[in-house]
Amino acid sequence: MVTAVEIPTGNTPALTPARRGFWRNLWRVLRRKPTRVAGAVIVALFVVMGVVGPFLYPANLPTDPGNAYAGPSGSHLLGTDFQGTDVLALLVTGSRYVLVAAVIAAACTVVVGTGIGLYAGYRRGGPDSVLMRITDFIITIPGLPLLLVLSTLWKYSNPLTMGLVLGVTGWGSVARAVRSQTLSLRERGFIEAARGLGLSTAHVVRKELLPNVAPYVAMNLLISVTVYIYLEVGLFFLGVLPFNENNWGVMISQAVQNGVTQTGQGLAYLLSPLVAILLLTLGIVLLVDAMDEVFNPRLRED
Amino acid sequence: MTAATQATTSTAAAAPPAVTIRDLTIVYRTPAGELPAVSGVDLDLPPGTITGLVGESGSGKSTLALSLLGAVQRPGRIAAGSIHVDGLGNLVELSAKSLQEARGGEIGYVFQAAQNSLNPLKTVGKQLLDLGRSHGVRDRTALVRSAKELLAGMGLDAARVLDSYQHELSGGMRQRVGIMFALVLNAHVLVLDEPTTALDMISQANVLKIVRAVHTERGLTTLLVTHDIGVVAEVAERIAVMYGGVVVEQGETADVLRAPKHPYARALINAIPRVSGDLSAARPLPGRPPTLGTIPTRGCVFRERCAVYAERQLPACVAEQPPLAPVADGSGRLVACHAVAVEDQQATGETA
């Protein structure tokens, strides 16, 4: 190349990984650090547990009052609960509610948050300020107390309703992030350029905006899964929700109500769901780290 | 200006100091090992002169300017050589404490106008007092007075500027505030890094006028780093041209601009369109300036873009970097080019 003046090439967005290359990229980035592979494996194991797990056990788990609060042993790997039920069985069967609700909530968050954020950022002006007021409102209202108050009306009896309520109250920060990302994309001028070329709004949103916003949304999706897991498990831990199927929060709540934290008997029973939550969180955090690198190549170490 | 001088603790003599740089090499640690940004540079700043240091981005000129304050930023470090400043000694060997005192004390530094060189959360006046405290100035009233004199001398409403935050100042004003900060403690060596870049034409002219004025009034030794030969032509007595971490030509500004000897200096000066004359006479320089990783490690750093090498293919150009040597015409000009050296030899051979 023989030119006197360098043509600035920095205006193309650095994001937008070719979508076909995404999985290959992810795999490459995962392999770079063993911790990331561990994260992916942990998350995969939990997904398998949630999908297959409940089929491995009878609908009503056997109880054995003579063997309550037992410690870990060969026949009960994680010990038993206050009724002598196997804790591992409880943990596996209880994972489905937790995971399904969290995934539904996260999906809800992404759809509502992305939709509102994109629309507000794209339209600007009046719709933007109205939507952002609502978003601020959703963000400011303390979420957990709201969920508790709502529990007097909603029964959260199945993971679907739980997920929907969580999602409807939790989309605020995603909407805000997507909006500011959209605005900054506008400022970089390439949306105006696309419109100048006579491309339709639908095209601009689908082909220009979404691919650039997607990375943020994807990472938020993963992070919000962890937040929703805390919230739902926490709600059951508080012991004010009625329940008709087992889940991790119910386990914790019953362990506390049966005095594990006072007597120290059956610690394995209390700690198992706690450790499960921590493990799953750890797995997701490690995955997010990998995603971060796929989407922000500039952070890559040389 | 005498009141300003009294305000500070410095008791340096009126004679401006000389700055002598010898064999200076500055390397940056990179994943590919330590790469030189400045290699074996010799540069003299004669007392009381303004020297213009010109080069494209990546030529090492800003690194060199920072080294004059002993402030090469990590992962860079001075690997070899010396920087001697009269009254301070060899900067490379100074302790951290003496260096901190020399910065802003004996040596002033002025940033690019486009850069925000002020703390956005404090007024100019507060930052002035911080400067005084860092340098152990006892008499704060006198410090403020000399700052006000400097600012007023540059045509600013001093009291108002001292009460302003950075975001309340325009580019040209910020630049003058920068000059005030560099000189208020009575520095005698002044380093200006791209002082006019990103300013409009009128502000540029004003800043240059101010630079000239303070330079003469306060008896400074000044280094002006820029990519703009026009700026150098306007204010500098001497010019040094840098390329790929090496000084390739050095001499009186008027001489060098009239008849540049090094092929790079020639190309650089020919690339400027003249106000009067044929626009097509301005010839762009082919190729790109080298970056840290692409500077040739053997032979002349400019070889790949050199018109003379393209034509004559001297073996010496491939073998080693030519030393910066005086040319034969006795003008005191220094040039680092094998071809120029060969011509000189032939010329002297013919006359002998």
Next chain:
Amino acid sequence: MRNLLVRLAGHLVRALVMIWVVATFTFFLIRLMPGDPVAAQYEKLVQQGMSPDAARNATRLTYGFLPTGSGWDQYVHYLWRLLHFDFGRSTQTLGVNASAEVLTGAKWTIGLVLAGILISFALGTVLGVIAAIRRSSGVGDALTITGSLFHAIPQFVMALVLITVFTVIWPVFPTDGNVDILVDPGFNGPYVASLVSHASLPALAYALSMFGSYLLTMRSSVISVLGDDFVLAAELRGLTRTMRLRYIARNALLPLFTIFALTIGFMFGGAVFIEKAFNYPGMGITLINSIGHRDYSTMNATFLLITAAVIVANIVADLLYTAIDPRVRRGGEAVA
């Protein structure tokens, strides 16, 4: 100064609108409840043998609106009583106003939340600065990983783990309540000691679950400020190291105010978990109990108060931010 006032006025208007919306929401929530609790209360009282008139009266006192009459009248009546800080009466502790019930809990919650914020903020910012300055060393990595990990641990998990470790495995702290009931209340040594030892673990739970996000934010903020031109300029002007660190810290703290506002909401939300785990009698416990007992007046009062507290905290954080950043405080362009 004028900017500050305009900002404050805007905040107040928004805050009032927000509280109004939330109050309206709870009004409809309570009225829409399956088996309208107002009517239910009325019927319960009648079943207990009260005369219909007395029952209607008692119900009105309890809920702040009539069990009968048009919806609009009930709504206006309800808002009017809210304006007088009258939320009706608690149904758990008969004869006690819901507002009194909530305020009893509020002082314990606010004490704990404040302690938690102060500890976590101090810990998080200091460690964040260290993590930023030492970012290419093992110390920096270790701090960052610790920060992310603690940031990710949910509050109730943190609380339960602390309880397990410090009251069951190694019993050095009391597990229950806010103070030992056998100690004479008042400003005396044993009482204060009992208060402190009861508050230590819950405060620690707040602090440990919060400091991670301060650490991470401070770290990235310091790193970005370190790249700012004025930091190099300060070095080249020969400012001392201490002075430069102060410049960096003050600039880096700015983004934390935004996070701060968000975390306050998180703290008050988390109060429910932490107070439940430690059985600490704050607003969180009040809320849980009121829901458990279907004590709607107290629930309403608690929820509105928590929301108001979060809104006020947000306003304070924003005003502090305005006070500290001259670019917001003194908008306006270059002086002539």
